[in-house]
Structures are given as C-alpha cells and as structure tokens.
Amino acid sequence: MRVSSGSRGETQKPERRVSRRRLFELTAAAALTLGGLAAAVRTHGYAVPVGRRLVATSPWQFIVLQHAARRIAAPDREGAAAIPTVPTADDLDVAGFVDGWLVRMQPGVRRDFGRFLAYVEHVAPLREGLVTRFSRLAPPEQDRVLAATEASSSDLLRAGFDGLKSLCMMGYYRDARAWSLVGYDGPLVGRPPSGWSGG
C-alpha cells in the first residue's frame, strides 16, 4: 500500500502486483462463481414449508438461509444444555425476516448475497472435506463450515459471513422474546414516564 504525501487528493489504489493476499481473493472469487454455477444446476431437493411465500429469495436460497440462521442466531437446543425457554431461529422466523429484508437492498447487493449463499451451500463444505451440501450436513458439521468461513483468509468471504450474520442477528434480536434473554427492556414509547406511579 502506498500513502501519497502530496496534496493533490488522489485516491489511493491497492498495489497491482499479484500478492499472496490477492491470490486468496481470486480463489475466493472463483469459489463464489463455482458455488453460483453449482447452485444454478443443483436446484432440486429444496422444499420450502407449505404456505411460505418468498419475496426475495429462491427456494434453495431460503433453505440455506434457514439452516444457517439456526446455527448462527440461537443457542444449541439439541445438546444436553438445551434451554427450552430460549426461542430458536425458526421460532422467530429469522429466515423469513431476512427474505423480507433483502427486498430493500439494491439489486447488486441481493445478487452478491445469493452468490455467497451458493458458496456456503456447495463450496464451503468441500473446503472442509465434506462432500455433502451445507443444508444436509449435521449441525456440528454446519458449525464447522460456518466457523471456517468466518475465519477465512479471504476478506471477501469474511465480509459475506459478516453480512449473513448481521441479517440473522437482526432477525433474531428484533423480537421481544429474544430481548428478555439478554436483559434488554425494549422501547420506552408508550410506557409511563419515569416517576409515574399510577393514576
């Protein structure tokens, strides 16, 4: 990286040489493309719940989103430490929320997000030595794939995971049932003013 010391206000440009970092980015871009190609032909076997009307995602994207949200946004209720009072991502319809939210995003952002979901579904498992689609993996293996993506050496993939996680967290923590878990008392509008002790 160069830092201009002049006062001419030029935009700084990344170095052009193909660095190791750049190679990682090219690999990530290729992986995203590969995922997109795979997603284009491997569209069978994705059953959206009856009555679900999708507004921004395709059926396969929604299913991947649903599986990812279950691992990202809520604690594990399948193990010994299960906490029945904690709502799952499905209880709060996190995937449905994200599907609706994506409508507000620019078309280019939606397209990139779809490519990232394709990467998660078809390519990320392979990088972990798993030959099964993400949505058909067992939860611990899904966690492994997501953790590897979160810690990827590729800025692009980490940014994709960050976007996915942010949307899932928005879908989960928008709900009052999640607020009580973390001690948050929610909006004050509509409540009596402080010091008010009743009529």
Added chain:
Amino acid sequence: MTGAIVLGRDLTGDQVLVVDAVVVGTGAGGSIALRELARAGLDVVALEEGPYLTPRDFNQREDEMIPRLFQDAGGRATEDLGIRVLQGRGVGGSTIHNTNLCKRTPDAILELWARKYGVAGASAADLQAAFETIERDLSVSEIPAALRNANNDVLRAGCEALGWRGAQLHHNRNGCQQSGFCELGCAYDAKQNALKVVLPQALEAGARVYADVEAVRIVHDGARVVGVHAVARDADGGPRGAVNVWAKVVVLAASAVGSAALARRSGLPDPNQQLGRGLRMHPGAAVAGRFDRDIRGWRGIPQSFECTEHLSHEEGSDERVWIVPAFAHPVGSAATLPGFGAAHMAAMRAYPRLAVMTAVVHDETRGEVDVDGEGNPIVRYVMSERDRGQLAKGLVACARLLLAAGALEVTIPAIPRVRVTRASELDGLDTSALRPHSVPLTAVHPMGTLRMGEDPKISVVRSTGEHHQLRGLFVADGSLFPTSIGVPPQISIYAFAQHLAPHIIERAR
C-alpha cells in the same frame, strides 16, 4: 408565499417548478441553505430523497427504524465491504439519527486548510459569527455531569485512572428523557436539529420541502447550472412522476457520498479530475468490557464524555484517535460481538454488564465516491497503513481504559478475537489483525469529496462554495472539507452553510 412540506406520494403527474434556487438534501447544510435563501426573500425549494418523519414515527425499534432512517436500509458499505457506512436519509438528514455532539472545527484544521489547500476566508475568526449563530439556534450546551450514564462513567473512570485527557461533551438537546434511542430518532422531540429547529424556520420564511423526491441529475450547459431533474417516489419507493426544477442556483447538500454521486452522474466539468476524490470518513471500531455490575449502557445519553489523550489535529500527527462510548441496542450489539451460535448467545447474556468504547480515526486515507452503471454510489476506501496503525492504537487504548475502569474482561472483536483480563497482556499484543475485514468497522462521517479551495487543480469548489467551472452550483455539506476534521462534523456543516449563505444568496438574486 407560504412554506410547506410536500410528499412525493401526493404528487399527481409530472411537476415543473421554476424557482430562484433549489437545495438538494435537508440535513445540517441543506436546511441552513434553505432557511437563509428563504429569509432573503428568494423562492426556494429543497428536494429530499427520504421520507418526512416526525417524532411520533420514531418507535425505538431497530428493525423498523434502520431501513427508514438510513441509506440502503443501513447496508451501505465500502466497495470492498470492509467498512459499513451509516448515513441518514429523510427530512432532516443525518441530524435525525446522530448523537447530537457539538464541537467546532478545530483551529489547527482551519489553519491547515488555509495554508495547504488554499481555502480563503475561513479562519476561526471568519467563522466565529456563524458558529455563534448555529450554537444559539440549536441551543448548544455542555451535557450536565448528572446526565452521564454508566457507560460514559466508565470512560471517565478509565481516563482518571490512567491520567488521560478527557472531558464532558456538548450537545444540542432540550428536554432529554434519557431514553437512549437517539440513533433511531427522538420520540420526545428533544433534539434541536434540522427537523425540529431549522426546517420549520425555513418553512416559516416560505421555503418548500419535497420529501420522497430524489434528485437524479443536475442540469447544466457546461458553464452554468439551470436546474435539477428529480423523480418523486411512492411510499414503496416506486417512481411516481418526474419533478423538474428550473433555477439559476443549485445547492448540493446531500452528504459527501450523495452530493458527489449526483455530481458524477450529472457529468459536471471536472478538468482536474478532483470530483469525488479525497473522501474521508472517520472510520471506527468498538471494544467491549464485561463488568461485575450492571451498566445497562443502552439507557441515557449515549455519548457525553470523550477521551482525547490520543487525538491531535496537527498535520501528520501520529496521535489521531478519538475515543467515545458507543453502546448499541441488541441488534447492533449482536452483529458486532464476535462468533455465532451458543458461544455468541453466552456473550450476549452479559449484555447488561457490558461497557463499550469506540476508537474513531481522524483519517488521512483518501477514498473516492463513484457511481455504478445505474447511478448508485460506489464508495472506494482502502485504509492506509498509517490509519491502520491508528486504528490498532485506538482499539488497544479502549481496552486499557476499560480495564483501568474495572472491567473483568475486555474483548476486541477481531478475527481472531482478542480477549484480555489484564493490561499487561496488551503490552506485547500482536496488532496485525486489528485492521479492516478483521475488525467490524463503521464510518458515520463522510467528508471531502467536493473540496473547497482557490486552486482548481486541488479543489472542486471555490472558498465561497461555488463550483470552479459551473456558475450557480454550490456545495453546502461535509463534501466541502479538504481533510478530515477529527471532530463530529454536524456543527461544522451547519456553520459552513451559514457562513457561505451570503454568497449563495447573492448569486440567486
């Protein structure tokens, strides 16, 4: 003439307006330009791409307010996705969601602009009257210590324990209920901002504001501006009709991203390729400390105390970090805390006991605003090594402050995450991972894309705010600033618009 707010959704058919001046954007700069033009007796309209919302609309819910108050539903980011760029939209602009911090442009910055960037007539003395006017109009005052919440008390305690420089901040609130929902719009109308104070004054003087009307292109003949082409939007964002405004003065005040994007897609003369260049953003990142007591940082005034131990406004300084509290509501906190799943939930369960500080870089990096094939803004910004160093320094400083204030454990949300319990662990810390893409970065202060100055080779507009090549085109927002200012920019933007208004009025007569 009677002022009014006109909603794009209420317009029927295409509109043609012939006025003296049109202002694009209604935030800090746009509202002042609009007010001063109207007070001068000129026929003036403002175009605002966002909605007109009032305090009863601000319901304090993140999922509902973020898409209404922020560009791209809060999802705007740099092209490489390394930095989230939070920018407001709607009547009142970013003054609706900001945290009301009021600091004048530092003298050292104004001197630098005069010395190195050829800005004339903008010394501290030149701007004194404008700052005084704005501070009076917005009821600027020091935030009383009694209103400092526990999160801000942590910062003050950290500064005291380390002997670091810190001070109480100033704000523009009256009747604050200390709800803590400033960033989602004030439901109690306590913010003395563009929406509450300045725009009503503009309307009273006869100005008209068109909400949900997006400026698409500045119309010009290569030597002077002649108007703005805009499109009115339905409630769902769909186009409703054209709004063509003909005027001899156009004022750009749609932010350093919005104004530059509009200028670029309008094909303005740019012989020295300066347009859109020089973007600064004050990028910042947060550090969380877990305490053994409740902090409940989401309640109360979010930012009332600052640490300036590592902040100098002198050119070339290696102390360019401003530290302030930065507590978020659950959605924002959950997105920032590292990890996912059960471990993440465990961290979130400590939410009431967390204190959060943010390190904001007074940046030297020069980014750029461009547009894509559809005219949407592209924000290019690759943080320089020097600024990365400042970011790392700031994050470590936040960690020291939190530990000094009594935090049991401090987390810097990097990949891999940094978790420490003693200050000594910070001494030999490898800070190479404290950089964009490893640390979640946010920028809320874009500046510098249509810089002012007398030399057209290094600036886009004159020191009067008027474009070097296009007569009648003015800029009145943070785009003007030749460099980062290293303080929250709202007061500077209001004041520069006030300061430049006589030049705009003269041209519009």
